[in-house]
Amino acid sequence: MKSLAELEAIRQRTLEKVAMRKEGDDAVRVVVGMATCGIAAGARPVMLKFLEEIQKRNLQNVTVSQTGCIGMCRLEPMLDVIMPGKEKVTYVRVNPDMVPRIVAEHIVNGRPVQEYTIGAAEGE
Amino acid sequence: MDLFRAHVLVCGGTGCSSSGSAELIKRFEEQIAKNGLDREVKVVRTGCFGLCEAGPVVIVYPEGTFYSRIRPEDVDEIVSEHLLKGRVVQHLVYKEKADEEQHVTLDNIDFYRPQMRLALRNCGVIDPENIDEYIAFDGYKALAKVLTEMTPEQVIDEVLKSGLRGRGGAGFPTGKKWQFAAASKADQKYMVCNADEGDPGAFMDRSVLEGDPHSVLEAMAIGGYAIGASEGYIYVRAEYPIAVKRLEIAINQAREYGLLGKNIFGSGFDFDIFIRLGAGAFVCGEETALMHSIEGGRGEPKPKPPFPAVRGLFDKPTNINNVETLANIPQIILKGSEWFASIGTEKSKGTKVFALGGKINNTGLVEVPMGTPLRDIIYKIGGGIPGGKKFKAVQTGGPSGGCIPADYLDIAIDYDSLTAIGSMMGSGGMIVMDEDNCMVDIARFFLDFTVDESCGKCTPCRIGTRRMLEILERIVEGKGEEGDIEKLEALAENIKATALCGLGQTAPNPVLSTLKYFRDEYEAHIKEKRCPAHHCQKLLNYEITDKCRGCTACARVCPVNAITGKVKEMHHIDRAKCIKCGSCMEKCRFGAIVKN
Missing domain, CATH: 1.20.1440.230 (NADH-ubiquinone oxidoreductase 51kDa subunit, iron-sulphur binding domain)
Incomplete structure (x- = not known):
């Protein structure tokens, strides 16, 4: 170890991997519906894509967790993105190709991808 | 290391290890792989969470769900329900009282709420065998700060101002100790970590070493820089195999990263650490005996002065600190002496870790700010005395300490208050006694x-x-x-x-x-030849009262045939024959046998 920068690099690299164990409630939460209906509709590849994107972008403070069926099985795979202090946004009929946009526009830049949300789907 | 969506933290402290946590880890890994979750869920073995009574303990993040007393067969359910489907397995979640609602996360539990974890901050949070995780939680940042921004005098000054006192028992100001060692002139000095924890019932040092070994290494390097030592020794008892193994792993990782060795952080400061195993003699926790033992001699003390700071290990100036003391150092450097001095009482700063044992519901490890009332530790955190029995006393300070009776339950615990009532802080063992203890x-x-x-x-x-x-x-x-x-x-x-x-x-x-x-x-x-607690065998007398129905159960169980009597008639114990084993009393279904 020759410099502070090296130490900081290791810290940053590892931090995102352990961030969920840190105290504080300011994390962005991605909650994927993973009941039988969600899994059957393809929620698992969606979730894995989220993990991949979060890691690629080195995002800290984002946790991905799963939940059960919320009763709208026809719209699965569904997921919520919950930013601290904001109302949760529910995305429906998500496929892995949609994930990079959700991460880039919503999680990174704070602008929900309107056309993927439940509001857009219900308006059809 | 990939990013995982969930972490399963399994306690790998000595308590949980002995109740089978290694098997749990294996089972988790098998089940997770079987369900195809191995890219998403990571299993981490951590140090002690503190609530040993509820072990083996498993925590699932990001929810922070706190599962207790997990058996291998429970693992399948946690994996298939919680990890696969995202449904918390309610019946396995830790409950404080049988009739109470379940608390899903750690922070909501009465046992943890009044606690303040400084020395134990990483225990149960990081993987102690992974230096990267320690670094992610600001590890080695204090060492970097010390080596790149501070002079040795500034380091000592910071520790002095923090008011940190030795956690091994005597409570000597740590900064003063460093000052003395720094003032001695010599070609070689030593930094020693006293990990020869020997008080019956105390296991805080073991838990720190098992759960967060790097914090001790980092603090030793900081101390080495402050006093001008380039070598450190950790004297740890061989009875702590998990602690020893994790220390070895930690030292090797730190050497690999160049956090121990030559020219650390390009500062020109060299420091390395070696482990010495003790054979478990209590006296080797005494610093002069400890140094003899490191040198290869018999563990025998010698008179002081000369103090170790003047002539210590291998006759060179030496500074000796306890494990828990050292675990506080990195944070004092990072957060500042004022922050540390703001916690605790006037003369005792910071927190203290206590090992709760004896007649108490929540056996385990707790860390509270100095000045916490004894009552809070026993009742709020410790959950009180089992079986509704009456609190009689608590023994603090191990074999060097004393017993504190119920009259002093409201005392605010710090070094001086305990000494004033004839006990002492000691290393922090607390053995609780109820009315049945003599x-x-x-x-x-x-x-x-x-x-x-x-x-x-x-x-x-x-x-x-x-x-x-x-x-x-x-x-x-x-x-x-x-x-x-x-x-x-x-x-x-x-x-x-x-x-x-x-x-x-x-x-x-x-x-x-x-x-x-x-x-x-x-x-x-x-x-009166009487034991008021009915504890001392030789002073007890068992008697059969008129509640006896003559069922003959007691006579049959008596190993020395001291009980006589006919069926359906009152029985009688022959005191001359009775060996006071108590078997008859246990066996009697009518509560007819009393001891007095």
């Missing part, structure tokens, strides 16, 4: 320990404590005589005044403090 027998137990552990070098300790033990043994056997108490007191004062080292000087404390607060129990034993 205080004379407790004193006998601790003295038996010190007699056993006395190294034999000085007469007061070798012979004096043995004489005291003989008197106590007589008393609990009902052979106490008038004048025994006075003899005990005289011996105690002599030993305190004349023994060579701390072990001998403090050995009479358990006797003196029980005499101070429970003199009536001693008198009952001696004068």
